[in-house]
Amino acid sequence: MASLPFLHGRERHTLGRGVSWGPGWAWWLRNRWAVMGLWGVALAGAAVTLGPWLWRTDPAFQGVYQGGDLSLRLAPPSLDHPLGTDAFGRDVLARLLQGGRISLGIGLAAALLGVGTGVVVGGMVGYVGGLADALVMRIADTLLAFPKLVLLVSLAALFGPSIPLVIGTLALSQWPVGARLARGEVLALRQRPFVEAARALGFSRRRILFGHVLPNAAAPLLVIFPLSVGEAVVMEASLSFLGLGVQPPLASWGNMAAEGLNPLAEGAWWVSAFPGLALVAVVLSFNLVSEGLRETLNPRGLRGHS
Numbered sequence: 001m002a003s004l005p006f007l008h009g010r011e012r013h014t015l016g017r018g019v020s021w022g023p024g025w026a027w028w029l030r031n032r033w034a035v036m037g038l039w040g041v042a043l044a045g046a047a048v049t050l051g052p053w054l055w056r057t058d059p060a061f062q063g064v065y066q067g068g069d070l071s072l073r074l075a076p077p078s079l080d081h082p083l084g085t086d087a088f089g090r091d092v093l094a095r096l097l098q099g100g101r102i103s104l105g106i107g108l109a110a111a112l113l114g115v116g117t118g119v120v121v122g123g124m125v126g127y128v129g130g131l132a133d134a135l136v137m138r139i140a141d142t143l144l145a146f147p148k149l150v151l152l153v154s155l156a157a158l159f160g161p162s163i164p165l166v167i168g169t170l171a172l173s174q175w176p177v178g179a180r181l182a183r184g185e186v187l188a189l190r191q192r193p194f195v196e197a198a199r200a201l202g203f204s205r206r207r208i209l210f211g212h213v214l215p216n217a218a219a220p221l222l223v224i225f226p227l228s229v230g231e232a233v234v235m236e237a238s239l240s241f242l243g244l245g246v247q248p249p250l251a252s253w254g255n256m257a258a259e260g261l262n263p264l265a266e267g268a269w270w271v272s273a274f275p276g277l278a279l280v281a282v283v284l285s286f287n288l289v290s291e292g293l294r295e296t297l298n299p300r301g302l303r304g305h306s
Helices: 003-013 021-030 032-054 092-128 130-145 148-159 163-189 193-200 205-216 218-241 253-259 270-297 299-304
Strands: none
Touching: 032 092, 032 270, 092 130, 092 163, 092 205, 092 218, 092 253, 092 270, 130 163, 148 163, 148 218, 163 205, 163 218, 193 205, 205 218, 218 253, 218 270, 253 270
């Protein structure tokens, strides 16, 4: 009876891949790109969380109309406005921080909901098999066959733009990937000795799945989560850029970039450039973190860099 927790603990410690956490994280610290990505994610999170308290400027204040100061319209970067102002005299830095909080919040919520749902559903049908497995996988294949942006635009145009709808549609586009990956891992693990031992001891299917199988499938699922966050941030920015995502006066990096198109003709490059650069930096950071996790949890990759 005591042998099963020991086996499970050992499997969980190695994440089912034969790679212990200690050497993996030691390698992580030597991988400058992975560390750079982690720092990028941490700095972005700190900026959007603490920024509004450190930079106390109202992102909705329209200096052109509310203050009557026409000199604030498309003012270039200065000490008073480090990233300049937009066509309404609003501070770009304040709106960038507000937009980052919304964009990153939507990306994290959509990835958690989508990947989490996919992992649970894919793990369950992969372990049970049969008709449920075939049906769920055909639904996932159907969703994967649609171009994601077309699907998201269609749903947003059909139901109207709102933040909950954006999160829901992004999660809908994310769950098939998590479901297929979790299903594949469960299919590979459900015949392992520690699972057979759990069955022999009379453990329930739910206990075996959530207590033994899915924890040992954590490695590839950890890798796809940062990728899913980055993809969700890009998709949200695309919807907001098209006017089908976050609606003004709330800022997101997507609608800020859209609002900066007309000012480009007047030489006001900063209105769209800074949200675009923030978007690129954050998505690149999440991708670097995902790549670092893949290399850390991959025994071949780890041996190749040792």
